[in-house]
Amino acid sequence: MTDIIGTDIFVSNRGIGFNLNNKGELSLESILRPPSAGGLAAALVGSGLEIEVPNKAYSSAEKLIEYLSKYIDENGHKAPIWITGAMKSGDLKVASGEYDNLFEKAVEIRFSLEEINNSADIFFVKGDNDDSTSFYLIYNGKLIRMKKVEFEKKSYNQFYQNPVNSFFWPLAHLKGENTFEIVKGFPRPKLRKDDYSLYTNTDNIFAHVILNEIKRIRSGKKDTEYSINLRIDDYQLMNVGCQVQKLFSDEEDSSEAFGEQSFRNTGFFNHIPVPDVQAIKKLLEREETDQKIFLSDKDRNSFAYKPAKKIDEPLKAVMADTFYRMLTGHSMLGFHTKEYVENFVDLAQYFFGSENINADFSEDGFSCMLSYNLNRNEDSVLIGTFPIGIDLDWAGPERFTEVPELDYKMKRVVRRKNKWRHILDKLLCRIIPNKKLKPHIDVFKAEEHEKLDIGNLVKETNKNGAVFSAMGRSDYTKNFHLAVEGFGELVKEQLEKYKDPRENGMPLHLLLLTAPSRMNVEAYRNNFEILLRRVEEINKLFENPEYEFGRGNKKYITPTGEAPIIFAPERVTDKNKAAVFLNTISVYPPDRDGQNIMPMEEWTVADDTFEKFPYTIIGRDIGLAQTLIQDYQDQKIFLNKDANREVPEGVELVDTRSKDRVVQMKKAMENSIGKYASPELMKYVHQYRNVQNWTDAIMKTIRSGEYQHPYRN
Known part of the structure; x- marks a missing residue:
């Protein structure tokens, strides 16, 4: 009797991978905790072969490892395949099996700490003995075979x-x-x-790997018929499907190599x-x-x-x-x-x-x-x-630990030592003479302070003011300029109303949390410089020689003694995202974006015990806004629909294409102060928006x- 197995092949430019440390080795510490698998990674791993581990396998770490290895050997041919580029330094070494013992050691340690109680807690990797560019991954109760594509x-x-x-x-x-x-x-x-x-040739390399994988599958088990379903993700690989079709048609004896597979799936x-x-x-x-x-x-x-x-x-x-x-x-x-x-x-x-x-x-x-x-x-x-x-298994309050402490601290940018240091210095020096940061561009505290406690700033300002945040990687499509300009109009109004905003005004801050991205591309460097200049212009408004604050010949004041825009070119950790999500009015101003899932992550941070949840401001033309507008009109999805609103309470829309977009942003910011979102947003994400x-x-x-x-x- 012939077995029929449906095999799914996923293809993406990036996937779960492993970086080597500065010694050129994979460290035990880096694999003791599973890598975060948000978005696409979570979805594709979640489509893997569900693994069941009998209770007796949990009697010792040795038995568990023995069971996992045997399970992979017996069921690996059924597992879906995820083909990705070998983007990280350790991918091919892990695939060769060089670090199999290290992953076993990680299981032993986590087992001894009683952190492995069921299959969803297991993170285990085993190299493929027959292919030095593949490894088997057990993650979140699923088994998947990862194939790494090697490139020059x-x-x-x-x-x-x-x-x-x-x-x-x-x-x-x-x-x-x-x-x-x-x-x-x-x-x-x-x-x-x-x-x-170059683009078509790179996609052609992926296509050859896909075809060879299908040949490998079909030559595996006798008396087994395979139905191949191929899924390709994202704009880097738009030509791959056509290349696979062409390679398939070029095969001299395609029926022998591929059976009746027509690649219509x-x-x-x-x-x-x-x-x-x-x-x-x-x-x-x-x-x-x-x-x-x-x-x-x-x-x-x-x-x-x-x-x-x-x-x-x-x-x-x-x-x-x-x-x-x-x-x-x-x-x-x-x-x-x-x-x-x-x-x-x-x-x-x-x-x-x-x-x-x-x-x-x-x-x-x-x-x-x-x-x-x-x-x-x-x-x-x-x-x-x-x-x-x-990924709702990864999102939510449990993902963000130690939220109440709000202990987010950032070092001054000029003291950071990482790969972006020389680029940041170069950009800043084009604006600032003598390679020194003036107070209006120095986004952190004065010279004698090394760290700024953002959590405390958020907490103190929220008592009688408002803190806005714009978070994400630095990219011209993210349109952070609009958030900065809208906020600039807001603080100008404060200056016009009050002689001394520290005593009479409402404290206002914008946390601009945007990490440099793709800085080897000229457009991204230019965008970053333009953003710095705009921040400089607005923070400059608060210079005032009457007050002894600042350094050198430049003196300035702000409502809390800090620049109104705090520009931190940092990637924000999950723990510290919570401090931002729960205590600031988040602004997502892209003019265009595929979907933009970060607001949905934000809406899952609160739980039933958190009664007050800040507003979110989003651009009308991003994918999430379009989807939310359509869903809000559907009575089956939002039961308590307000006929006077396009979107649920808690979301302010800004038309980023209108001539008065800056005014709209300013008004949206004003309208959001002191208001709180509807719990329906959280229910919507949990019920409908699982990846x-x-x-x-x-x-x-x-x-x-x-x-x-x-x-x-």
Whole structure:
């Protein structure tokens, strides 16, 4: 009798991995606690093979390790496969089995500390004896096989810096005709010669690995039939599905190597926005004068789309080829929102002609069946809306320890010693003479103080004032400039009302918690500098020679004796996020964002004992806002809907595209002071926005060919 096994293959550019320490070794301390698996990582690991551990295996650490090793040997062939780039320094060494004993030691230690009580507590890794680039991972009660794709480091870094982060990323975040005017520091998408061929070649490497994995699977167990379901994630890998199809068709004897596999169960999910037609048309108008997009013969030779009439515009040619590959390489395409689905359909019709593209939308508009006739290739692809959720097993109050102490302390930026030090110094020195920070740009306390207690600042200011926070990595798409400018209008008003804001005004602060990101890309360095300059301008308003505060010739005052904007270029730990979430009015001002899950994380921090929960301010055009507006109109999701509101109590929307967006931000900040959110937000996330529901819906859609929404069915 033939066994039928459905095997899921997940593909993403990044995955769970391991870094070596400065001695070039994996440390025991780094694996005693499982890595945090938020978002995509949690979803894909959660789709692994569920492992059951009998009670007798828990009688000793030795028996547990023996059982886990045996379980992997016997069931590894059934486990889903997660293919990712070998991004971290220790990935390939772990895969080779070099550190298997270390993971066993970690289990022994945690077992002795009574931290392992059931399968969900187990974190165990075992190298694959037959493949030096794979390892088996047991995490959160699930088994998954991780395959690491090896790259030449220099070319992979170039792939990330140029076609990925300098072209596709800014391109995806365009909307309408005036993004460059609205969002400060937003760069023109840039594509150099040979960049697109580099992009397709990198995706081709992933495709070869996928095909070899399928061959390995089919050559494994006799009398076993495998049904392969392939899921590919994110914009770095848009061409992979088409490359797999091509490699499959090029095989001399594909039926022998792959059985009846046709690769029609292949899905792609895009985690970032899709630009609209107006934005692309406007960009094409500017392309000749901007000269930011270049194609070589090598680039054009890599095209899969061969129209009867050559497309002369480089930008249009690249986008048409990418869309062609997405359409013909997958049976399903997924996006966060209805708008992104509609934009994709509109762009496909724009590139290929409405006579070759037909979209049949469902009654509710959340999905469509798109039929196409391109290059004599006639077929259809299912397109659906899948708003991502968060990892509820990892979120919530239990994730954030020691919240009441509010013990978040930060060192001054000029004293930090890390890889960003030289970049920060360089940027700051371009603004500040003599390499010294003036008081209005020094975002921490005066020279004699080494640390600033942000928790205490939040606590003290909240007594009779308000603290706002804007948190996330430094990126022009995050639009932190709008939060800073809106807050600037608020503090200007304070200065106009009161001669001495320390005595008469309401203390106001903005915690700008944004870590430098992708600083090897020029646009990110420029964005960071613009942000520093704006902070400088606003904090400068509080200079006053009458008061003996500050140092040198510069004196300044603020409501609490500190600069109103506290700019901390740090990554915020989970524990300290709680202090920010629970005690500040959070501002998420992106003009465009795929979904932006951080507000949902915030809404899960409070529990039933925390009665007062601060407001959240979000940009109207980010994916989360669009999804929340749609969900709030649905009486089945929000039972106590207020007819006068677009979103639940506790959320303020700002139209980041309007001419008066700064005024809107200021008013939203004013409206949020002293108000508290509805507990319905917390219930909404827990009931509907679990990331596991999201990935389950995507996989069910890929397997069945019928659309399933994560929580509306």
